[in-house]
Amino acid sequence: MEKLVAHNSIKVAAVTDHDTVEGLSVTQKLASAYPDILIIPGVEISTAEGDLLILGTEETPPKTWTVESVIDFARDNACVSVVAHPYREYGMGDLARNYKVDAIEVLNGESSQQANKLAQDLAKSMGLPGLAGSDAHAPSEVLTVYTEVQAGLDVDEILKALRKGLVSVHSTARSIHF
Numbered sequence: 186m187e188k189l190v191a192h193n194s195i196k197v198a199a200v201t202d203h204d205t206v207e208g209l210s211v212t213q214k215l216a217s218a219y220p221d222i223l224i225i226p227g228v229e230i231s232t233a234e235g236d237l238l239i240l241g242t243e244e245t246p247p248k249t250w251t252v253e254s255v256i257d258f259a260r261d262n263a264c265v266s267v268v269a270h271p272y273r274e275y276g277m278g279d280l281a282r283n284y285k286v287d288a289i290e291v292l293n294g295e296s297s298q299q300a301n302k303l304a305q306d307l308a309k310s311m312g313l314p315g316l317a318g319s320d321a322h323a324p325s326e327v328l329t330v331y332t333e334v335q336a337g338l339d340v341d342e343i344l345k346a347l348r349k350g351l352v353s354v355h356s357t358a359r360s361i362h363f
């Protein structure tokens with residue numbers, strides 16, 4: 186949170202813990218003190234075929250978590266489904282081509298340059314927007330990469346823009362992966 190407060194342009198962060206939304210309310214509470222900071226609620230779901238991010242949910246989807254059921258949940262709840270780090274461990278890889286996801290994570294702060302390049306190719310060939318995610322598991326890892334979104338400071342507006350591909354991905358200078 187301090188990093189978002191201190192940063193002069195990055196003011197929106199998605200919180201996507203693995204398979205749980207328990208950390209969400211405390212983060213939203215912290216953020217509520219700052220009118221220019223917005224938290225996008227979400228979760229990263231582990232499926233047998235790889236990790237899927239859901240942006241815009243404050244709940245986990247009902248189990249059992251298959252790729253289809255997670256994508257259906259996202260669609261039915263006006264969320265955005267994103268294939269996380271497709272060419273890394275727990276990534277879906279080429280299997281992503283079989284599913285109607287909304288976007289591909291093409292710039293992951295913890296993935297190799299090569300894995301990110303493959304992910305960019307995947308998004309391009311599927312005609313899907315590419316998003317950046319820091320995949321931060323520690324405060325030092327946030328803001329390594331970011332997605333610039335053409336939208337106002339509003340969760341629904343941002344989700345719509347993500348779906349439309351009104352985005353560009355960037356890495357900050359200290360990221361070594363891109």
Ligand SMILES: [Zn+2]
Pocket residue numbers: 229236269270275
């Ligand atoms: Zn993951």
